[in-house]
Amino acid sequence: MQEVCTVSQINMYIKNLFVRDSSLRRVRVKGEVSDCKYHSSGHIYFTIKDRKSQLACVMFRSYTRGLAFRLEEGQSVVVEGGISVYERDGKYQMYAAAVTQDGAGELYEEYERLKKRLLAEGLFDDSRKKQIPRYAKKIGVVTAETGAVIQDICNVSRRRNPYVQIVLYPARVQGEGAHQTVIRGIRYLENTDVDTIIIGRGGGSIEDLWEFNNEALARTVADCKKPVISAVGHETDTTIVDFAADLRAPTPSAAAELAVFAYRDFEIGLREYAYTMNRQMDNLIQMYRMRLKHYGTRISHAAPEDQIRQKRMFLADFEARLGREIERKLEAAKHQTALYIEELKGVSPLEKLQAGYAYVSDAEGNHVSSVGTLSPGQKLSLTMADGKAEVSVEKIVCP
Numbered sequence: 448m449q450e451v452c453t454v455s456q457i458n459m460y461i462k463n464l465f466v467r468d469s470s471l472r473r474v475r476v477k478g479e480v481s482d483c484k485y486h487s488s489g490h491i492y493f494t495i496k497d498r499k500s501q502l503a504c505v506m507f508r509s510y511t512r513g514l515a516f517r518l519e520e521g522q523s524v525v526v527e528g529g530i531s532v533y534e535r536d537g538k539y540q541m542y543a544a545a546v547t548q549d550g551a552g553e554l555y556e557e558y559e560r561l562k563k564r565l566l567a568e569g570l571f572d573d574s575r576k577k578q579i580p581r582y583a584k585k586i587g588v589v590t591a592e593t594g595a596v597i598q599d600i601c602n603v604s605r606r607r608n609p610y611v612q613i614v615l616y617p618a619r620v621q622g623e624g625a626h627q628t629v630i631r632g633i634r635y636l637e638n639t640d641v642d643t644i645i646i647g648r649g650g651g652s653i654e655d656l657w658e659f660n661n662e663a664l665a666r667t668v669a670d671c672k673k674p675v676i677s678a679v680g681h682e683t684d685t686t687i688v689d690f691a692a693d694l695r696a697p698t699p700s701a702a703a704e705l706a707v708f709a710y711r712d713f714e715i716g717l718r719e720y721a722y723t724m725n726r727q728m729d730n731l732i733q734m735y736r737m738r739l740k741h742y743g744t745r746i747s748h749a750a751p752e753d754q755i756r757q758k759r760m761f762l763a764d765f766e767a768r769l770g771r772e773i774e775r776k777l778e779a780a781k782h783q784t785a786l787y788i789e790e791l792k793g794v795s796p797l798e799k800l801q802a803g804y805a806y807v808s809d810a811e812g813n814h815v816s817s818v819g820t821l822s823p824g825q826k827l828s829l830t831m832a833d834g835k836a837e838v839s840v841e842k843i844v845c846p
Contacts, residue, residue: 455534462532465539471530476502476541477549480522481652493518495526495541496654503540504528510544521555521653524548554653558660561687565662570669571690577674579694579705580642582713585612586706587641587673589632592617596647596678596699603703608710614641620648626661633667633675643674643706646688647699650681659686668692678702806830818843 452460465471478495485491489508494501504526506514518524528543565571586604590596597615604611616632619625629646636644646668648656658664659679668675668691677692678699689695696702747753807815810826821827821840829836 454537458532458534458537461537461539462534465531473527473529474541475525475527477523477525478502479554479653480518480520480524481654483518483520491518491543494652495524496652501652501654503538504543505540506543506546514546516548518546521558522548554657558653558687561660561662561665562690565665565687565690570665575669577693579674579676582708583611583642583706585614585639585641586703587614587616587636587639587644588647589616589618589629589636589644590647590699591620594649596620596649599698599700600645600647600703603700604707607704607707608713610710611707614639621651621655621658623658625658626664629658630664630667633671637671637673641673643676644671645676645678645696645699645702645706646692647678647702648680649699650684656680656684656686659688661687664688665691676702676706804831818845 476495478497478501481494481496481501483491483493489511491506491511491514493504493506495504496502506528525547526541526543527545527547528541530539530541532539569575586600588597588600590600592615601613604613614636616635618628618632620629633644633646646659648659656679659677665687668677668688674694675692676694676696677686677689678696678701679686679688682697694705696705806829808828808830809815810828812828815821815827821843823840823843825840827838827840829838
C-alpha cells in the first residue's frame, strides 16, 4: 500500500528539489515590477512579470541596504537571487539578493505614450466633462456580474437611497478583449434612461487593469452622452479611463457615494427648507398685513366721506371756539360800556336835571349861562327832568 504523506512533507520534498537544483541557487531574472509593498519589518514584497507570466519575489531587510533606488510600479528591473519554496504556503518565489534597474517597463512606457497623446489631443480636458446628476433615479453599472464591486455598489446604494434603481451590464473586466465588453456595456446603457454610468472593478496589478488603458475604451467613455464615473482599481491605481471619465472615484464604494444621493439627508434638507420657507412666508404675510392695514388707514383718511367728516368736525370745533370768542368779546364790550355809562353819568345833563337842576335857554334856544345876559321881561325856557316851563324875567338879582 502506498504511503500517505502530509502536506508539510510534500512541500518540504518539493523545496528540496529546488535546493538540489544548482541552477536555481543563483539566477538573474528580468521583468517588470508590480504589486510592490514595503513592509513595516523592512522587507520588500513584489512581483516581476512580462506579458505572459509573473514571479513572486521577496527581498529581506538585510539585502535592502544595498538597493540604490526605490522599487516602484512599472519599473523594468533585473533581480539576482535564488528561487525556492515557501513551505507554509506551498508556493515558490524568488529570494532577491540584489536588484538593478533596467529602465521603465514596457507596459508603463506604453501607458505613458497613450496618456500623453490623448492629453495633447484634448480628450481629458475639463471642458469635455459632464456634470454628475445630483438626484439620480437610475444608475447603470458596467462590471463583472459576480464579485465585490457590484455588491459594494448595491450595498452603498441601498444604504443611501433605497429608491434608486441599479442596472447592471455584466462585462469582463480582466484579460484580453475585456475592454470590448465594457464598450458594449457603455453603449447599451447610453441609450437607456439611466442618469449616470459607473465603470468599476477591484484593484490589481498593471496587467490586471491593462484593459482599462485601451484607447478605444477611453474614447467611448469620453464621447458617452451620459455622465461616466470611473471606479477602476484602488486609490493608487490610475488608468487611462480614469482621465477620460467625467469623474474618478478612488473605489467602487466611493463611486456609489458620489452617484447616489443620501435620501435621509435629502428628507432632512426638505424639512429644513419647508420650515425656513414657512417662517419666511409667515414673516412676509405679517409684513404685508401691516402694510395693508397702513394702506387701509391712509385710504380711509383720504376718502371723501372721511374728509367731509373731518371738515365738519373742524367747522363744528371752529364754530364752538368762535361762539366762545364772541361771547367773550361781548362780555368785555358790555363791561366796557358799563364803565363808559358810569363815566357819562358824571357829566350827563339829565343826571343834573334829576338832581333838581334846570336847563335855561332863551327864546331862540340859546343856552343862558349868566344873568348878565338877561333883561327884565325876557322870555326864557326852563328844561327840567320831567318837562319844560316857559317863564319871564321879572327881576335880575346879582350877587
